[in-house]
Amino acid sequence: MTVSVDPAAGHLEPEATATAPGAPIIQGRSLGQIAWRRLRRDKVAMAGGTFIAFLVVVSIIGPYFVQDPTVYHSSLIDPTFSRPIGPWGGISLAHPFGVEPITGRDMLARIVDGAPYSLLIGFLSTMLAVVIGVFFGIIAGYFGGWTDSVIARAMDVFLAFPLLVFAIALVGVIPNSAFGMSGNQLRVALLVFVIGFFAWPYMGRIIRGQVLSLREREFVDAARSIGARGPYILFRELLPNLVGPILVYATLLIPTNILFEAALDYLGVGLIPPTPSWGQMLSSAVSNGFYYIDPMFMIIPGLAIFITVMAFNLFGDGLRDAFDPRTR
């Protein structure tokens, strides 16, 4: 990873040399450009971002480079204890992450195969939460009055709801095929819906707070004075000013949602085996007690989730600092 040092981003403000003859033409920088410059100098955040990019690449092309995750290698399994032969869960050159107990399936292949599920569910549920949250947050903050009261109380109801319970109960009663989908496709859709639908008040509250202060600003008055109406002000004037916080909190919501998906997997209402999401691998390691005889079986998917969540958190924190340096 390289950190490029831009001379123009130094301590000398360009304005100071503006009047000098022959000076380069000065270009105004947008808030986004300023934030991007700050972000690029934040090594920790960039490391997180790089890891996320790497992970996205892995989940797209990774499956073509690893072994078949469904092949059983029973010769690598100790027949008495059903655990992998050799130390560290049977780590070898052929199986860099070792093999699974009982079946002997390659762990690396399963981790790579599970990456898209964890990422996809994290991303899509966050997008759903952002869309609903921003929509209601903007409306509540801008209109105020009873609209605000109703939306704020609705958020209270959502937050008052024991959402894991709802998720287990819902996934438990949905049949194997519904809404024209079936199997894991349906499960993914269901998980995205449940997680996203219950995460929106978190986004909504933040956006509402931001809009409450934004709507008092002069540019909103200016728009109103030239005859702009509600929807125009909301989505053409206010929304662009919210891009920063939306980006930041969406980035911070993704890891929460990935952890939530893992929790649902643990409670037995996540993806259906043999599809390997990380949470599901973890839960099969812990809920059968297999991690006592083969700790690596838990450690490897655990690390995969942990590092991914950490990377998103680091990147999100860096993004927040970049948009709002006061919080550093």
Add this chain to the structure above:
Amino acid sequence: MTRFLIRRIGQAILVLFAASIAVFLLFFVGPGPDQVARTFAGRLGTPQRILEIKHALHLDQPLYLQYLHWVGNLLQGNLGFDYYKGQSVNTVVGQALPATVSLVVGAAILWIAYGVFSGVVSAVRSRSLLDRGFTTAALFFYSMPTFVLGYTLIFIFAYELYRVTKFFPFSSYVPITTNPWQWFVHLILPWLTLAMVTAAAYTRLTRTSMLDVLGEDYIRTARSKGMPEQRVIRVHALRSALTPVVTLAGLDIGTALGGVIITEQVFGIPGLGWTIVQAIGQQDLPIIMGIAVLAATFVVIANVIVDILYAVLDPRVRLN
């Protein structure tokens, strides 16, 4: 103040009313009475038997009547009767609640104490080694799935280090009335798990809020009139810096009292969270609805208490 209280409580009642409808629709109407009766009748259920069961459980009545019946009982403090043993849901909840309360109260003491302490130290000694340590620890536990932390602790303390730490049980729970020492020993690992995962947010929040407050004018005034730094932090900064922390703590405790599903599941603690997961497995709707409504009630009450505390702690907050 009185007007604010009345308004806030009125709103809380409305929220609870909406939550009760949501619970009823999702957990009762959602699965459908036929499904319930079929589950209840078991594999050998004939259509005749299913009809009988529906009649016995009042599942053949119109939905609004069933709702009114349920809410009417709720208002009298009666959560209904369990489908299988005919046990009162109040009894089931009464048995589960002490376990959850034990878990939550102990963990809350730990996470608030550690979170506030580490956050304040981090803010006061900003960018020091200590600050980095606490911030990294917060990030670490913030990124950890709760059940992985729980099982790791069990693996390390109850399994690998068994020779040294003989007294750690793998799981299960002993009521305090049976044996206070065993109660304590059984809860150490669950307390640590829940506290470490939750404390991370407190470290971060306290740090940010404390840094904000330390930049305020009145802190500069206090310092400039020669007040010792210790006193500035303890008396002037801490009080207003802790307002958002109190809010978070109130909501977290309120939510947790309704059942800490993952931690209870990992450590086999028969609290509300564990009970509701069992009930979902059996489609025991009265228990699911009872605990869900109870959990919502805790959250709503916590919300009201937090709003009141907010106004008491920070006189700048307007009450209208």
